[in-house]
Amino acid sequence: xxxxxxxxxKRIEEEQKHLREEQExxxxxxxxxxxxxxxxRIEVASSDVLEQLKLIDKKLDRIDKKQDEHATGLRSHSGGxxxxxxxxxxxxxxxxxxxxxxxxFKERLEEHRQRxxxxxxxxxxxxxxxxxxxxxxxxxxxxxxxxxxxxEGQP
Numbered sequence: 001x002x003x004x005x006x007x008x009x010k011r012i013e014e015e016q017k018h019l020r021e022e023q024e025x026x027x028x029x030x031x032x033x034x035x036x037x038x039x040x041r042i043e044v045a046s047s048d049v050l051e052q053l054k055l056i057d058k059k060l061d062r063i064d065k066k067q068d069e070h071a072t073g074l075r076s077h078s079g080g081x082x083x084x085x086x087x088x089x090x091x092x093x094x095x096x097x098x099x100x101x102x103x104x105f106k107e108r109l110e111e112h113r114q115r116x117x118x119x120x121x122x123x124x125x126x127x128x129x130x131x132x133x134x135x136x137x138x139x140x141x142x143x144x145x146x147x148x149x150x151x152e153g154q155p
Contacts (some may be wrong), residue, residue, distance in 0.1 A: 009091060016084050019077050026074045031069060 133141075 005091070010090075012084055012088060012091070014086075016081060019084070021083050023074060023077050023081070026070045026077075029070055030074070043069070
């Protein structure tokens, strides 16, 4: 597998893991609920208490707004995770195709190696060729044979 493809896969997996962790954290925050405390009697003693209640109301509004932001972020991350999962499926398919192709190339390379070995074992070397008779040698032998052979008609 290509070095950059491995790095890309690792990076995508790390990003996916990070997004899942963020998603779990956001879910936990959203799901956190407090149990209501039953109030039997409320007495408003002064304007300080009213001010405190207004501050608490503002804080609750901020918390509610943050919760909405976290829910939006969670939906956004979910879409990103879906995209990454789809891309990972494509990467896995590409990887399988590359593996199959490499396997075919490996088999063909082995066939060519064996064929070359057969050719090398049957091929004549320079020394083999110099040991063989040349055309001139054959012509000389033919002339000698003709000289040594009795003329036609004589046994």
